[in-house]
Amino acid sequence: MADPSSYRPKPGQIPDSPGVYKFRDEHRRVIYVGKAKSLRQRLANYFQPLASLHPRTATMVTTAASVEWTVVSTEVEALQLEYSWIKEYDPRFNVKYRDDKSYPYLAVTMNEEFPRVQVMRGHKKKGVRYFGPYAHAWAIRETVDLMLRVFPVRTCSAGVFRNAASAGRPCLLGYIGKCSAPCVGRVTPEEHRELAEEFSDFMAGRTGAYIRRLEKRMTLAAEDMEYERAARLRDDIEALRRAMEKSAVVLADATDADLIALAEDELEAAVQIFHVRGGRVRGQRGWVTDKVEAVDTAGLVEHALQQLYGEESGDAVPKEVLVPALPEDAAAVAAWLSGRRGSQVSLRVPQRGDKKDLMETVARNARQGLVLHKTKRASDLTTRSRALEEIAEALDLASAPLRIECFDISHLQGEDVVASMVVFEDGLPRKSEYRRFQIKGFEGQDDVRSMHEVIGRRFRRYLAEKDRTGEWAPTAGSGTTGPEAVTTGPEAVTTGPEDAVPGPGSPFEDPEESGRPRRFAYPPQLVVVDGGQPQVAAARRALDELGIDDIAVCGLAKRLEEVWLPGEDDPVVLPRSSEGLYLLQRVRDTAHDFAIRYQRSKRTKRLRSSPLDGVPGLGDTRKQALIKHFGSVKRLRQATIDQICEVPGMGRKTAEAVVVALARTAPAAPAVNTATGEIMEDDGDGTA
16 A cells, blocks of 8 residues: 555646646556646645545555646646546546446448448447437337338348349348348439438438428329329328337427436446437437546536547537536536537536426436346345455465456367466456467477466566566656656646647657556466466466566366365365355356467468468458469469469569469379379369
8 A cells, every 4th residue: 555645746846737647556557547627736635634535535546656647728638638548548446437238229331332221239330320329129120110111221231132132133121112122223322322311311300391291292192193102101101100109209399419317326326318319319328337436426427428428429419418417617528529519519407397307307217227236236246255255265365366367278189279368357357458378489289388388478578567667667758756756847748739639659658658558567466277286386387487476376177176276285175155166267267268269260260371371462352363363272373474464463573472382382292082092183272
């Protein structure tokens, strides 16, 4: 535990300007990022007597070992930089809202020649229009099914589309009128894109004008005695109205707004968002977070806005954002939102009328979400804590192993030997820090020797990082402080608007010491190896050779699920009902699966390798062109340089390189079927 006074900046050293600050721990890991109108006033609050600090703040400043800051020109720049750093460093003491599920969106792929309507999850892609999110995928499919009658847009995958185009026959939806069948040329690309645009406009809330236009066309058709066409238009109008009924009108003035509400207690907070477009609720989602920092409702709202709109732009940011409390720098946040949208955004608290009533509904959903989350997680938190305590007690550790790393070796009969490292923090997997290794020191099958190599490589990297940075290594020009740090004045860190986002070469980071989490930079409290006594001994020997004696090692043998310790003749046997044993099994199985996936991918890549892979300057496109032109690698081997040059895109130099590479890998003699004596012809499909 560090004493905050040991790294407290000297009086007058911190500038009285807007900026962003970072606290780092003893391993130079960023543990907290914050922003302030006045860095001097804000940072002074952290160096009060510990008894007067909030318990979470006290924990943070005693975990930290140094503090640094960056001055910016405006509060909006500070907000942008704070969001960028939180996203980049993932500080453990910052509030981070995490989706409790991957919400489905209705997406229209306007970036394709023939736009497709489909359900999408995960990261948003450029050129795709999104509507939602929805609570359930089936709700999207019901809506789409109703609307395809009026807007027969393509919904099939690329493979189905190509098959239909090559066969000259549309799929079933094309026959029943729910697809305009662009695959067989019933509509031109321009006509199909217009349909997709109309579909998107309708989903975006511009419904009234379109329905009125259909009603007018229906009336004209009836007057012209085109009764079949009028009946079809009538059915289209009814289908659209049924689709609209799926999302009830909540705001009569056709408002585009997002409503954000919070429910919180001392430990956790839940946020709920309703996306209202055209006066109708078009989507809903919610998050829950641990309150790892001392933050009030206004601060939680600001964090939620950063999470919600930090990666959005254009119409994805609505004209109006309604919140339960305004952030401390409401004007700066509103300006930041306006910049993301490209036009004015109103950020306010609803006081009366329909919007206030709807906000109460959103808040009620947030309270229900928090209650449901607590019901699900209460036993989970208790179980994880008990598991870590049981492991510490069984292995005689001084404290619970908050960071566990597990290593496993995988191979197939001694070939493609690989290893995996998985990381669990606080009993939960931290996938961003998983690592994979290729065994380089020797060839063949030797799990014990492989384990020794992998553990040695992993912790040599850790020692190299530790030696390079040093425990209190300062960051040049960043205002870092510590027992031996040299701090700089405000002028050394002042930046202009063009440096608002950190990047290579910017004043926000030292190229040698950016502070972002590096590979192998942080030590675990416990190393687990998949195996028994030999593997454990190899791991312990690798650590001893590096002079590391403060990291515990154990092994988990699969057959009897025994826990082995270095130098012990007998294993530690945990009860089958032990939560500690269950956690160790989960860690071990995760490492095993991760290693197998890597080994299989390497084997597949090796089996799919081609003699053309090593030709300099020959990419995948020209490889495919060669195989397509000659039909097989066998025929390509028989071709002359002039014949290879006839392939579009092939120059003489590359053709010569292809001939040399194929001659180098040519089979020594034809294969013979030993049962019949028949010479086996080489099909030459390009694989080895």
